Amino acid sequence: MNSQRITKCLFPAAGYGTRFLPATKATPKEMLPVLTKPLIQYGVEEALEAGMDTMAIVTGRGKRAIEDHFDISYELEHQIKGTSKEPLLREIRSVLNKCTFSYTRQVEMRGLGHAILTGETLIGNEAFAVVLADDLCDNRDEQAGVLSQMTKLYDKYKCSIVAIEEIPMDKTNKYGVIAGEEIEEGLFRITDMVEKPEPKDAPSNLAIIGRYILTPDIFDILRVTEPGKGGEIQITDALLEQAKQGKVLACKFKGTRFDCGSVDGFVEATNYFYEKSKEV
Numbered sequence: 001m002n003s004q005r006i007t008k009c010l011f012p013a014a015g016y017g018t019r020f021l022p023a024t025k026a027t028p029k030e031m032l033p034v035l036t037k038p039l040i041q042y043g044v045e046e047a048l049e050a051g052m053d054t055m056a057i058v059t060g061r062g063k064r065a066i067e068d069h070f071d072i073s074y075e076l077e078h079q080i081k082g083t084s085k086e087p088l089l090r091e092i093r094s095v096l097n098k099c100t101f102s103y104t105r106q107v108e109m110r111g112l113g114h115a116i117l118t119g120e121t122l123i124g125n126e127a128f129a130v131v132l133a134d135d136l137c138d139n140r141d142e143q144a145g146v147l148s149q150m151t152k153l154y155d156k157y158k159c160s161i162v163a164i165e166e167i168p169m170d171k172t173n174k175y176g177v178i179a180g181e182e183i184e185e186g187l188f189r190i191t192d193m194v195e196k197p198e199p200k201d202a203p204s205n206l207a208i209i210g211r212y213i214l215t216p217d218i219f220d221i222l223r224v225t226e227p228g229k230g231g232e233i234q235i236t237d238a239l240l241e242q243a244k245q246g247k248v249l250a251c252k253f254k255g256t257r258f259d260c261g262s263v264d265g266f267v268e269a270t271n272y273f274y275e276k277s278k279e280v
């Protein structure tokens with residue numbers, strides 16, 4: 001089971017996006033565009049680049065626009081056929097040709113761990129990737145995207161892996177934070193992890209960003225994981241359990257990541273991708 005290539009990517013996308021109200025009142029936060037492309041499409045393209053072809057999306061109420069986005073709009077295509085606007089749909093059309101999308105709804109908001117468990121029905125008994133679309137990653141100067149870097153490590157180690165980056169110590173309460181022993185340059189075997197600790201309680205300044213590779217035993221662990229920080233079922237707590245039972249790795253990825261769940265990060269990402277678009 002664990003020797004399989006990773007083909008499925010799960011996108012928890014049920015959250016309300018309250019930090020972006022009123023924009024997210026009737027629009028899913030995953031559909032907010034950086035330039036002309038919605039956040040979730042960047043995530044799907046990163047998964048495609050890593051060789052995945054099955055996108056599994058955990059949605060909630062008010063998220064219909066995501067399904068419509070990853071579908072063909074015949075009316076629109078007919079309307080712009082042969083005009084100068086036609087190329088604007090080329091990228092999304094090519095995404096649709098390369099992968100499938102399936103959806104399930106999280107009917108209660110009980111945390112990221114619960115959202116991932118809700119996705120079990122779309123994943124089954126195999127290792128899979130998780131992308132939190134509001135962490136937007138780019139690999140401008142690197143060969144491979146973050147998920148590609150992680151799947152390569154998975155091929156070698158066959159265990160759950162999280163992506164991490166160094167953060168300022170006063171920001172630890174925004175992230176899952178790990179402690180571990182470095183087994184290769186930039187690769188840690190996790191010995192401890194804490195969800196959103198205050199700086200004084202943080203085991204390090206190595207923060208988990210929204211990219212995970214998970215082995216399917218995580219579902220059984222999540223089923224019995226008690227609510228943790230904020231009264232929610234935390235993937236961080238389930239991963240710590242998995243780390244105690246076996247092995248979980250954390251890799252310092254190469255590339256740039258923007259926290260598009262915050263207005264500051266979103267503006268930074270917009271400026272960055274705007275500059276980048278001018279380069280070509």
Ligand code: G1P
Nearest residue numbers: 112135174175176208209210236
């Ligand atoms: C979630 C996880 C957290 C992780 C973060 C990355 O938190 O719970 O461990 O560091 O994503 O973006 P959220 O940002 O959804 O509150």
